[in-house]
Amino acid sequence: MKLSHLTAISPVDGRYFEYVKSLRNIFSEFSLLKYRLIIEIEWFKKISECEKINDIEPLISEEKIFLNNILNNFSLKDAIEIKNIERKTNHDIKAVEYFLKKKFSLMKSLDEKKEFIHFACTSEDINNLSYALMIIKTRNEIIIPIWYKIIKNIVSFSKKYKNFPIISRTHGQPATPSTLGKEFCNFSYRLIRQFNQLKKIKILGKINGTVGNYNAHFISYPNVDWINFSKEFVNSLGIELNLFTTQIEPHDYISEILHCFSRFNNILINFNRDIWGYLSINFFKNKYNKGKIGSSVMPHKINPIDFENSEGNLELSNAILNHLSNKLSISRWQRDLTDSTSLRNIGLAISYSFIAYKKFLNGISNLEINKFNIKSDLRSHWEVLSEPIQTLMRRNKIKNSYELVKDFLIKKDLDPETLKSFVENLKIKNSDKNILKNITPEKYIGLSTLLVDCIEKYFNNIDK
Template sequence: MKQNFKKSIYMKLKNKLYAISPIDGRYSNQVNEIREIFSEYALFKYRIKVEILWLEKLSTIPEIKEIPNLNKKTKTKLYNIIKNFNIKNAKKIKKIENITNHDIKALEYFLKKEISKINELKKNIEFIHFACTSDDINNLAYALMLKKAKKNIFIPYWNKIIQKIKKLAKKYIKTALLTYTHGQVASTSTIGKEMTNFIYRMERQKYQLKNIKILGKMNGTVGNYNAHLAAYPNINWNKISKEFVNSLKITWNPYTTQIEPHDYISELLTCIIRFNIININLVSDIWRYISIKFFIQKYKKEEVGSSIMPYKINPIDFENAESNLKLSNSIMQHLSINLPISRWQRDLRDSTLLRNIGLSFAYSIIAYKKIIKGISTLKINKKYIKKKINENWQILTEAIQTTMRSYKIKKPYEKLKKITRGKKITKKQIKKIINKLSIPQKKRNKLKKITPENYIGNAINLTKNMEKYINKLKNK
């Protein structure tokens, strides 16, 4: 009975419909690229890579005569442990961990058994994990994971989103858009310029993310090389540590306690949070434009918008993206605030937190995919936007009163406020106001040529010059 119960639970766990988290259930196929980097299996693989490369580094130090110089054949055998690591190996480590109750020690025992199969090294297996504390391995494993996620996941997805918005901006560079401040109609802009606002904001975060350095350390129990120097006092361990960390294409952190303090992870996470906030702003704006019929969504005939209202085409991609971005940000904010704090030289809270980085990233990736998909479904309702713009001639009072100021007419704002505030002003009334102005006829004629639709200021040129200003970000 007990065995059947366990089997039943196992079968349920294999079925995605029984997953507690939608990351491992409903959305599991959307986050495979995150799973390849941040699953426990992937963490094992990165840890093994660090352990083996550290052993290789030790073999190059002349003062450590106990380890033989590794020839090409021996190195290949070592690298094959990394290359051939599979789920069966990961299960072996988990089985050892059930006994040791310590994940890194379990990994060390697994590696010792594997390396003992290499004749040239079987007498030197005690140099596996030599002078290392757990975080010497963990911090570098996570650094490698974050480096890969930054380069292979975040930058590419951010570029895809930015390119999608750029396409909209360029396609609708001259398409006028009625704007709203405080939810009330304001001056006219263009769709191109309003999209460019988001593009520039996102590009800034992208270049900041690129410039965040991934840090790492390899310096022992409290960061002082105590054990290293006890065993080999004549070695410049500071130099060895820097060389090793840099060999992983990670920036060396010379000052740590037992753990790398995670300040750079906090910097990285808060940068992603800012990018996500910008996208929350974007999708909520698009949602509103859809709700007032400025934007229309393409749809598939087979899809359903509502279980009861047949006519509905809901902006679900943008709603889904907003919720997933907020979930992601909530987790990342907690991580960014708490990861840099450790009691005295070490406590274990960061271990639990670090294991949830992948979860926070998964929610972001789901959102990014929804944003890309959602933008692809958008069409611009040009005729309707034009109609709404031309129903709001009162927006030209801004141009009129500002021109009056340039001619030193007293209280221009107050005069126009008296006759227009809270009222629906027509084209005829605007012409009448202009005709009464004590300004040169030439200027009156110019004002008369302004319409709500062409009152877009420098919007077109600002959109055209977008790349010039983005390129300046690269050089900062």
């Protein structure tokens, strides 16, 4: 069977092929090979520039152009060649090294220097920096922009409906009124916190040899300040040096990033479920699209499939993210290989998240509020005003205020007339009586509007 997005096993490369194009350019095997080449070539350049490594001449301009062209012209044919070498060596990084040596042999001056390819390195010196570059690109170019877009959409919704009251539900039962804007604020604040945390996590890397002690480096050139030398190199890639490692960079920062992803996703799962619930009680409705079908047999239905799809993909992503974040920070003694195969699935986990984010954005763009049903719900639940009644009774020092209101509600359903009758007979200040007589579920929204204004300021202060 010919491989295509229709014959792929994984839905990431199948059904959702178009959704993850940008991630495919980072996490595919092709891309991983190219990132490894970047590290190998840049390390070779760094070695050649060191005056104290006097066994290799500094690169001339023609050599630099040649090396840059290896990367600029890296093709699928090159990637296949590396994989063919790997089949013989049974070692992925060694295959990259041999590929480069073959390339170097095409230029006489570089051919004489090719033993300095992968100099003093262990495979993980190349791999950890490759993954660090992949994560930096993913965070900065893919995730931060789409997280920002998600938060912006929620904040915009909050602003639009900051004055629109609704009956809250605690334990699924009618409770103190709020506004649609304020309820959306709750989620945007939580998401902004994760957004800010993700940006602050430092990306770490190492290039200190087989067990992290610069053994091969020091025995070869003891006069080189290898700690500072490696710091300069790692920093030049936009990565912070982790000086204390075994054979592998311990992946703690990756765990931190993946945990942050998981928390963001959990918040969005919560939001998806709330929207689903609001749709089910007709607080919201989906925009009608003539060409789309909600049910194969029930023409009236417009199902919340984008929010359901988003929820499902987020849960699947989190299953992988949580496993990886727990797994990657553990390695036996100076290393074992279990992290290697695990790392290859970071792109898969992020892909499921990315699909979910796009589905969520599509869902919220098709969301409309059902003003009639929300207002009808408010007018059907005057009992929620039992809270302000008993609170003002307490302020007037009426004993057993809570119990008196509770006993009254057991005997009667609260509506505007019974409310006024009950209030009129209370021994409270006239000013408080007037407050309670004029209050309605729509008006009892506390500082909801002010809180929406606060979230707008908070959102405007984040740096996308």
